[in-house]
Amino acid sequence: MSEKSSQLDLSQLAVDRGTPAKKTSVRSKRSWFTKYVLPLGILVGFLGLFGWAARDSFLPAQSITITPVVVSRAEIKQEGTPLFQAAGWVEPRPTPVTVSALAPGVIEDLLVIEGQQVKKGEAVARLINTDANLALAEAKASHTMQEAEVRRAEGNLIAAKTNLAMPVSQQAALADAEAMLSQVQRERENLPFAVQAARTRQQLAAENVRRKEAAGDAITGRVLREAQAELATASNAVRELEAREPTLKAQLESLRQKKAALAHKLRLLSEEKRVLADAEANLAVMKARLQQTQLAVETAELRLQRMVVRSPIAGRVLSVQSRPGQRLSGINPHSEQGSSSVVSLYDPAMLQIRVDVRLEDVPQVLIGQPALIETAVLANSIQGEVISVTTLADIQKNTLQVKVAVIDPPEVIKPEMLGKVTFLAPPSPVAQDDGDESPLRLFVPQSLVASGEQGTTVWLANLTTGIAQQRSIEIASGSTEGGLVEVTSGLQPTDKLIVAGRESVAEGTRVRVTREDRTLSTGKWNPSGGQPATRTASVSN
Numbered sequence: 001m002s003e004k005s006s007q008l009d010l011s012q013l014a015v016d017r018g019t020p021a022k023k024t025s026v027r028s029k030r031s032w033f034t035k036y037v038l039p040l041g042i043l044v045g046f047l048g049l050f051g052w053a054a055r056d057s058f059l060p061a062q063s064i065t066i067t068p069v070v071v072s073r074a075e076i077k078q079e080g081t082p083l084f085q086a087a088g089w090v091e092p093r094p095t096p097v098t099v100s101a102l103a104p105g106v107i108e109d110l111l112v113i114e115g116q117q118v119k120k121g122e123a124v125a126r127l128i129n130t131d132a133n134l135a136l137a138e139a140k141a142s143h144t145m146q147e148a149e150v151r152r153a154e155g156n157l158i159a160a161k162t163n164l165a166m167p168v169s170q171q172a173a174l175a176d177a178e179a180m181l182s183q184v185q186r187e188r189e190n191l192p193f194a195v196q197a198a199r200t201r202q203q204l205a206a207e208n209v210r211r212k213e214a215a216g217d218a219i220t221g222r223v224l225r226e227a228q229a230e231l232a233t234a235s236n237a238v239r240e241l242e243a244r245e246p247t248l249k250a251q252l253e254s255l256r257q258k259k260a261a262l263a264h265k266l267r268l269l270s271e272e273k274r275v276l277a278d279a280e281a282n283l284a285v286m287k288a289r290l291q292q293t294q295l296a297v298e299t300a301e302l303r304l305q306r307m308v309v310r311s312p313i314a315g316r317v318l319s320v321q322s323r324p325g326q327r328l329s330g331i332n333p334h335s336e337q338g339s340s341s342v343v344s345l346y347d348p349a350m351l352q353i354r355v356d357v358r359l360e361d362v363p364q365v366l367i368g369q370p371a372l373i374e375t376a377v378l379a380n381s382i383q384g385e386v387i388s389v390t391t392l393a394d395i396q397k398n399t400l401q402v403k404v405a406v407i408d409p410p411e412v413i414k415p416e417m418l419g420k421v422t423f424l425a426p427p428s429p430v431a432q433d434d435g436d437e438s439p440l441r442l443f444v445p446q447s448l449v450a451s452g453e454q455g456t457t458v459w460l461a462n463l464t465t466g467i468a469q470q471r472s473i474e475i476a477s478g479s480t481e482g483g484l485v486e487v488t489s490g491l492q493p494t495d496k497l498i499v500a501g502r503e504s505v506a507e508g509t510r511v512r513v514t515r516e517d518r519t520l521s522t523g524k525w526n527p528s529g530g531q532p533a534t535r536t537a538s539v540s541n
Contacts, residue, residue: 061512062468065500066461068516069491070443070484081425082372083364086402088355090375090417092346093387093405096318099124100340103132103306104330112317112343120314125322125342129307136300143293150290153283160276167269174262181255188248195241202234306330315345318415351406351413353384355421356399365389365423371404372422375413383407384421442491443484448499449475458491459498461511468498468505 105127112124163169209231212224265271321341322328329339353373357365371384388403404421406413450457460469473490498505499517 061466061510062501062505063514064461064468064498064502064505064511065515065517066496066513067445067499069487069493069495069497079425079427080370083423083425084358084361085420085422086355086357086361086399087418087420088353088404090351090353090406090413090419091415092318093350093352093403096344096346096415097313097315098321098341099309099311099343099345101125101127101306101309101328101330101342102340103127103303104328105129105132105307106327107322107324107342110320110322110324110342112320114317114320116317118311118315118317118345120311122311123308124311124317125309127307127309127328129304132300132304132307136297136304139293139296139300143290143297146286146290146293150283150286153279153286157276157279157283160272160279164269164272164276167266167272170262170266170269170272174259174266177255177259177262181252181259184248184251184255188245188252191241191245191248195238198234198237198241202231202238205231205234309342311345313345313347315347318344318346346415348411348413349409351409351415352387353404353406353419353421355402355404356394356397357402358399359393361423362389362400362402365402366426369426370424372424373404373406373419374422375417375419377412377417378410381422382410382413386423440493442487442493444473444487444491444497446485448497448502449473449485459502459505461496461498461513463496463513466510466512468502468507468509468511470507471495 107125108128109126110124111126112118118124205227209224209227212219212227320343322343328342331340365386367386367389369386371386372381373384374381384404384406386402387405390401390403393400444458448458454470455472456475457470457472460471462469471490474488476486476488496513496516498511500515501511505511
């Protein structure tokens, strides 16, 4: 042991203190970090945490008023359970059919009685048809005459087309002008020869007169006078022939112009074309008038057919509204209402009961709801189905009329019979929970529901994040009294609806709740500002 201790080198445990400058540098760096950086970081973190905690005090928020969703337990009833009863009367479904005269006239025979079964198209009345027969005969006569006018117009059109294709009259006139031109031209060409012959005869006559005069008393005076007359005639013939030269020249020029005009007219054929157009237009007018007369004949035939009033449906006569000898106005728009009605019909297989339902029972009525119908003429009740709920209440009876269709009505059921209807519980759309617990129904004020491009929505206040949210919902058909509507999906019982201030909020707007309206959660709500009303809800199964 002493030997090992003597071998230890204590110089290895010595500390070298020869570098005091490096030690001073490390101390100064650690002192700067602990004095400045670390405290500044702590301060910044503290300020950030303080700002986040106090952000509601610095950031602006919209002041709003909220209200909770109304939650109600639904009363479940078994399907087919009687709900309530109401009285009513039987009537045709959907309405009686009025058989009216389509043409004015006087009833000659009434062919049906009340309660009679009629077929579709069967005659129910006959009107006096003398005037209708005369009008038809007159229309047919006018139509026959117009057919003759059409045939005449067609003949004129054929002639016009022929004249245009072969203008014989124009060609004859041109030929006459050419012949006259040739004749005048020949006369002008022969005129010099005629003048020369006339002058020769004049010279012969003058020579004869000189010889007669030279003979003296050897010839009688009568012979001399005859010779002088022949000379005068020959002289006049010469002058006449000489005077015809300008006339023949003018005639020749006129005939040339006439020939050219006739040739141009023959090329144009304007008159033939005009005649053809007139013939075509006249034929079109005649055909249009023929159509008018044809329509007049068809109208007269239709009026004659309408002298027999026929049933538009197969059914039974409900009431007779006219009698023989009564005048009907037809479909004249200026006539009094109902003055053309003959009888009213109904289909025995299409009946309904108009029921007066008390206003407190109206919320239990649904379209398609089953019902039982009882009448005095039947020992057992028959099946019915709700088909319509009217929109006008009876202020005196405090009721609303509901129409219930009679399914397969028996023959003994007639209109205006009294009946009693028992409304049954329809199948429930609400799923029943396990056990006997009734399902929950959620209601919101109708004034808080908005409809737009995004569908049906409401504004909710998210109390966790403090922002406004727009939620899409689905509502049930109809609404409860006082403006509450049932929401089938989109809401939870714990949701809070924004009441006041929702007009100025948007998706994600920061909100601050200033007041919570608890009147709705207690079942009292009146959006109109009047007295609060108590709400109840029930669902049938």
